Amino acid sequence: MPRSLYRKLWRYNAFVVALCGTMGLGLLGFGAWQVIGRTPHLIEETARPTAFESANNLPSLSDAKIIGGTSLLAIKTQANDAAAYSEQQDRNVLLIDLRNGKSRYVLPDNKRKLVQWYILPASADDGNGVGRAYVALVGDDRPETTPRYDVLIGNVATGQQAWAARGVTALDAPELIDDNAIALLISNGNALSYHRYGLATLAREAVRPVAMIATAKPPQSR
Numbered sequence: 001m002p003r004s005l006y007r008k009l010w011r012y013n014a015f016v017v018a019l020c021g022t023m024g025l026g027l028l029g030f031g032a033w034q035v036i037g038r039t040p041h042l043i044e045e046t047a048r049p050t051a052f053e054s055a056n057n058l059p060s061l062s063d064a065k066i067i068g069g070t071s072l073l074a075i076k077t078q079a080n081d082a083a084a085y086s087e088q089q090d091r092n093v094l095l096i097d098l099r100n101g102k103s104r105y106v107l108p109d110n111k112r113k114l115v116q117w118y119i120l121p122a123s124a125d126d127g128n129g130v131g132r133a134y135v136a137l138v139g140d141d142r143p144e145t146t147p148r149y150d151v152l153i154g155n156v157a158t159g160q161q162a163w164a165a166r167g168v169t170a171l172d173a174p175e176l177i178d179d180n181a182i183a184l185l186i187s188n189g190n191a192l193s194y195h196r197y198g199l200a201t202l203a204r205e206a207v208r209p210v211a212m213i214a215t216a217k218p219p220q221s222r
Contacts, residue, residue, distance in 0.1 A: 069130030
């Protein structure tokens with residue numbers, strides 16, 4: 001074969017190989033671009049919650065009741081406790097003034113369970129008295145943990161509130177005394193104590209231990 005013809009064939013083959021290589025790289029790049037361009041869209045769609053999941057995360061309202069003698073409507077808010085696999089639990093209380101529509105929540109957040117909720121005096125909870133104070137017991141009462149609760153007290157008229165006790169095991173017999181003080185019996189383990197708080201300031205006015213076991217001798221019969 002003449003040397004000039006051999007050189008022409010070699011150059012032609014080299015051109016064909018280079019062209020095929022360029023086309024292959026182009027196809028590979030196009031395929032990669034398709035994959036990369038679609039991946040963020042798929043991740044975004046996967047991470048986006050469905051309407052059903054979003055609805056489950058929204059709190060619901062229940063037990064709407066007028067606080068006796070006032071224009072305040074008290075509504076408990078509920079939410080699911082996914083960690084405890086339980087039904088919806090009371091988490092907060094929404095107070096709405098029906099005169100002007102102003103509203104406020106009793107608790108700062110919905111992270112813990114609202115275990116107990118009292119309107120004082122008790123007659124106001126039935127609409128037969130004037131509600132002057134409220135008491136809320138909040139905490140975590142799951143059976144696998146030691147129950148510990150915080151006690152919140154509040155003045156209905158002024159909206160002022162304060163934490164009366166933290167880390168207690170039980171709350172009993174909240175009462176309004178002489179329309180100007182809140183009385184509570186608070187248990188902390190085996191210790192029971194009486195607490196009194198002024199309604200105007202919510203400051204503690206007295207605390208006294210309560211004997212759980214009788215120590216005095218009974219009167220002797222004659």
